[in-house]
Amino acid sequence: xxxxxxAQLPDPPYYAVIFSSLRAEGDxxxxxxxxxxxxxxxxxxxxxxxxxxxxxxxxxxxxxxWRDEEAIAAWRQNAEHSVARRLxxxxxxxxxxxxxxKVERAYRxxxxxxxxxxxx
Amino acid sequence: xxxxxxAQLPDPPYYAVIFSSLRAEGDxxxxxxxxxxxxxxxxxxxxxxxxxxxxxxxxxxxxxxWRDEEAIAAWRQNAEHSVARRLxxxxxxxxxxxxxxKVERAYRxxxxxxxxxxxx
Numbered sequence: 001x002x003x004x005x006x007a008q009l010p011d012p013p014y015y016a017v018i019f020s021s022l023r024a025e026g027d028x029x030x031x032x033x034x035x036x037x038x039x040x041x042x043x044x045x046x047x048x049x050x051x052x053x054x055x056x057x058x059x060x061x062x063x064x065x066w067r068d069e070e071a072i073a074a075w076r077q078n079a080e081h082s083v084a085r086r087l088x089x090x091x092x093x094x095x096x097x098x099x100x101x102k103v104e105r106a107y108r109x110x111x112x113x114x115x116x117x118x119x120x
Numbered sequence: 121x122x123x124x125x126x127a128q129l130p131d132p133p134y135y136a137v138i139f140s141s142l143r144a145e146g147d148x149x150x151x152x153x154x155x156x157x158x159x160x161x162x163x164x165x166x167x168x169x170x171x172x173x174x175x176x177x178x179x180x181x182x183x184x185x186w187r188d189e190e191a192i193a194a195w196r197q198n199a200e201h202s203v204a205r206r207l208x209x210x211x212x213x214x215x216x217x218x219x220x221x222k223v224e225r226a227y228r229x230x231x232x233x234x235x236x237x238x239x240x
Contacts, residue, residue, distance in 0.1 A: 101221035
């Protein structure tokens, strides 16, 4: 999946959850669960989009965007997500930080007028 | 610089600027300017911290944290930063999105009690 562009989002206001993490050693089921959480989050009411990157220094950043605080709270209560959060603390992460923030303004730049999918 | 942890930040409220981008082909002075911008941003009044990651799919996310909107506006007025933003549109980015968001709450997890620097 090369050439991933920033998520397409509606006009603000909405919420962003910024999840920054350093992974612990070993996979221990992380990759599978991470993929499942992306699928599951995308199905939640009020989910607007998600962006994710992890660099060579081990730091990963995932930003998910939500319509309002109620949508974030409901996702937090999701049973599978709760299990994943517990396993995250027990096994997958050396360190993480979560920031919940209200998006007040946003702008976007695209070099090509239409963001056609590029396949390498 | 392996094992980079999430930025250490004060208690909210403060602001986050989420910059998500897809790079264009070629370096064209990008790496040098990116490093300079990190140095310069870190010296601005009201700068609180920064986290950055770029994954194999080309999507990069940089989150910078600021004391207030005035600090963000002042950084935006910085002359060198203005040149970098222009070059970003002209040369370095295929696509980007900027979200300015007010951090309302934050929490943090560290497996090890003291985040000692680990050298591989």
